[in-house]
Amino acid sequence: MTVHPLDDAVRLTPGADGALVGRTTAPYANMVGPFGGTTAAALLHAVELHDDRAGDPVALTVNFAAPIAEGEFRIDTALMRANRTNQHWTMTLTQPNGVMTTATAVFGIRRETWSEVEAVMPDAPAPETLERFPTLEGIPFMRNYDLRYVAGPPPVDGVGQPSSTTTLWARDYPARPLDFAALTALSDIFYPRIYRRLGRPVPAGTISMTTYFHVDAAGLAAVGDDFVLATARGQQYARGYLDQTGQVWSRDGRLLVTTHQIVYYKD
Amino acid sequence: MTVHPLDDAVRLTPGADGALVGRTTAPYANMVGPFGGTTAAALLHAVELHDDRAGDPVALTVNFAAPIAEGEFRIDTALMRANRTNQHWTMTLTQPNGVMTTATAVFGIRRETWSEVEAVMPDAPAPETLERFPTLEGIPFMRNYDLRYVAGPPPVDGVGQPSSTTTLWARDYPARPLDFAALTALSDIFYPRIYRRLGRPVPAGTISMTTYFHVDAAGLAAVGDDFVLATARGQQYARGYLDQTGQVWSRDGRLLVTTHQIVYYKD
Numbered sequence: 001m002t003v004h005p006l007d008d009a010v011r012l013t014p015g016a017d018g019a020l021v022g023r024t025t026a027p028y029a030n031m032v033g034p035f036g037g038t039t040a041a042a043l044l045h046a047v048e049l050h051d052d053r054a055g056d057p058v059a060l061t062v063n064f065a066a067p068i069a070e071g072e073f074r075i076d077t078a079l080m081r082a083n084r085t086n087q088h089w090t091m092t093l094t095q096p097n098g099v100m101t102t103a104t105a106v107f108g109i110r111r112e113t114w115s116e117v118e119a120v121m122p123d124a125p126a127p128e129t130l131e132r133f134p135t136l137e138g139i140p141f142m143r144n145y146d147l148r149y150v151a152g153p154p155p156v157d158g159v160g161q162p163s164s165t166t167t168l169w170a171r172d173y174p175a176r177p178l179d180f181a182a183l184t185a186l187s188d189i190f191y192p193r194i195y196r197r198l199g200r201p202v203p204a205g206t207i208s209m210t211t212y213f214h215v216d217a218a219g220l221a222a223v224g225d226d227f228v229l230a231t232a233r234g235q236q237y238a239r240g241y242l243d244q245t246g247q248v249w250s251r252d253g254r255l256l257v258t259t260h261q262i263v264y265y266k267d
Numbered sequence: 268m269t270v271h272p273l274d275d276a277v278r279l280t281p282g283a284d285g286a287l288v289g290r291t292t293a294p295y296a297n298m299v300g301p302f303g304g305t306t307a308a309a310l311l312h313a314v315e316l317h318d319d320r321a322g323d324p325v326a327l328t329v330n331f332a333a334p335i336a337e338g339e340f341r342i343d344t345a346l347m348r349a350n351r352t353n354q355h356w357t358m359t360l361t362q363p364n365g366v367m368t369t370a371t372a373v374f375g376i377r378r379e380t381w382s383e384v385e386a387v388m389p390d391a392p393a394p395e396t397l398e399r400f401p402t403l404e405g406i407p408f409m410r411n412y413d414l415r416y417v418a419g420p421p422p423v424d425g426v427g428q429p430s431s432t433t434t435l436w437a438r439d440y441p442a443r444p445l446d447f448a449a450l451t452a453l454s455d456i457f458y459p460r461i462y463r464r465l466g467r468p469v470p471a472g473t474i475s476m477t478t479y480f481h482v483d484a485a486g487l488a489a490v491g492d493d494f495v496l497a498t499a500r501g502q503q504y505a506r507g508y509l510d511q512t513g514q515v516w517s518r519d520g521r522l523l524v525t526t527h528q529i530v531y532y533k534d
Binding site for chain 1: 325326328330332333347348350352353355357359360365366367369370371373375377378379380381382383384385386430431455461464465474475477479481482483500501502503504505506508510512514525527529531532533534
C-alpha cells in the first residue's frame with residue numbers, strides 16, 4: 001500500500017527523552033523550508049499521538065520562529081493543565097540550530113449544546129465545474145493539493161486589487177480522507193494576501209497562525225475525501241505585518257475551522 | 268500621585284530565578300477570578316519589562332488554562348528565538364496550584380512599507396452622544412471602563428438575536444493614555460457572544476485569545492486617552508465552543524488590533 005505524501009510528512013517516531021522525531025519531505029517543500037501548514041500539522045499530530053491526549057483539537061497556535069532546515073526535527077510536547085473537558089498543551093520544534101517553532105494547543109471534549117453557524121458560506125460553483133490550478137514554479141508543495149479557485153487566484157498581471165479575498169475549493173492530491181492534520185495544513189493553504197493587493201508576489205511569510213476547530217473526529221470523517229471551501233481576506237497591512245482571517249467550510253455548509261495569521265511582508 | 272487601577276493590576280516586581288511577581292487586584296475582579304484582559308495584559312507586560320525585549324508587540328496568544336486564584340502569581344518569560352526584526356517569546360503564569368495561563372508573543376520592529384487598512388470601520392455616532400453603560404452586578408471590573416454601546420449591548424430581555432455583533436466605544440475609567448497593556452485588556456472587553464444569540468447569560472469563559480497588534484508605541488501614543496471603537500461577532504457555536512472575531516479602531520479610523528477568541532459555553 002502506498003503511503004500518502006501527507007502521512008509521510010507528518011510521520012513522527014519516538015526519539016530521546018519522550019520527544020518525537022519527524023523530518024521534512026521533498027513533496028511539501030515551499031520556497032524557503034517546508035510548507036508551514038505541514039509543520040503545523042506535525043505539531044498538532046505530536047499531541048494526537050501523546051498517551052495523555054483526551055478529546056479533539058479545539059485551538060492551535062503555531063509561531064514560526066525560524067525557517068526549518070531540510071532534515072530531521074524534534075518535537076517536544078507538554079501537558080500544562082487539564083480539567084474534565086479541556087487540555088492545554090505546549091509544543092516546541094527544535095533542530096540542531098535551536099528552537100524553530102513554538103506552539104500551543106487546546107484539546108477538548110464536545111458536548112451537546114445549542115449550536116449554530118453564524119458566518120455565511122461564500123457562494124461558489126461546484127468544484128467539478130472548475131479547473132485545477134497549476135503548480136507554480138518554486139512551490140513544490142502545491143503538487144499535493146487540488147486547488148480550484150472560485151475568486152482571487154494568485155495574481156499574474158501586476159494589477160493590485162482593492163479586495164484581498166480569495167476563495168477556493170481545496171483537497172489533498174491524491175484525495176485523502178480529511179483528518180485534523182490535513183485540516184490544519186489546509187488552514188494555511190492561502191497565498192499571502194499582500195500579493196493580491198499589490199498584484200505581484202513580494203517577500204512574505206507567516207509568523208504566527210491560530211486555528212480554531214469546530215468539528216470533532218466524527219464530524220470530520222463525514223467530509224471524507226471531498227473538497228472543502230477555503231476563504232481568506234486581509235484586514236490590515238501595517239508597516240511590514242499583515243493579518244489574514246479565514247474560514248474552511250465543508251461542501252454541505254458546516255464551518256470546519258476559522259483560522260487567523262499574522263504575516264511578515266516587504267514591498 | 269494616584270496610581271491608575273490598571274497600572275496597579277499589571278504591576279510586576281522581581282521574584283526568584285528571574286521571574287516576575289504580580290497579584291490579582293479587587294478592581295479587576297470578574298465573576299470567577301480576575302478579568303482575563305488584565306491577565307493577558309500582565310503577561311504581555313512581563314515581556315515589555317524584559318531586558319532583552321526589542322520592538323513592539325505584533326502577536327499575543329493567551330491560553331486560560333485554569334481560573335486564577337485571588338492573590339500572587341508568578342510569570343516566567345523565555346525568549347525562544349530572535350532575528351533582526353522579530354522575537355518569539357513564551358510565558359507561563361503560575362500559582363502554588365500549578366500553571367494557570369500559558370502564552371506566546373511575537374515582538375517586532377516595524378518598517379516603512381506599503382500599508383493600508385482593508386477592513387471597514389463600523390458606523391458609529393460619537394461617544395459623547397451616548398450614555399455610559401452601567402456596571403453589572405457581579406462584574407466589578409466594568410467599573411474601570413467607560414463603555415458606550417453603539418449596537419448589541421448585553422441582553423436583558425431573554426430574546427435571542429440572529430446576529431451576535433456588538434460594537435461599543437470603550438476606554439479606561441478614569442481615562443488613561445492607551446498603551447499596549449491597556450489595548451490588550453480592551454481586546455477582551457466583549458461579553459460572550461452566546462449571550463446575545465440566546466438573549467440571556469449562560470456559563471461561558473475564554474479558553475484562548477489571540478490578538479494581532481497593528482500599531483507601534485508612537486501610533487498608540489497618538490490615541491492618547493480617547494475612546495476606541497471595539498466590535499466583535501461570533502462565527503460558529505459548536506457543541507460547547509464558540510469563536511469570536513473582533514477589531515479595535517481608533518476614532519480616526521486606524522485599525523489598532525484584530526483579536527480572536529475561542530470560548531467555552533454551556534446552554
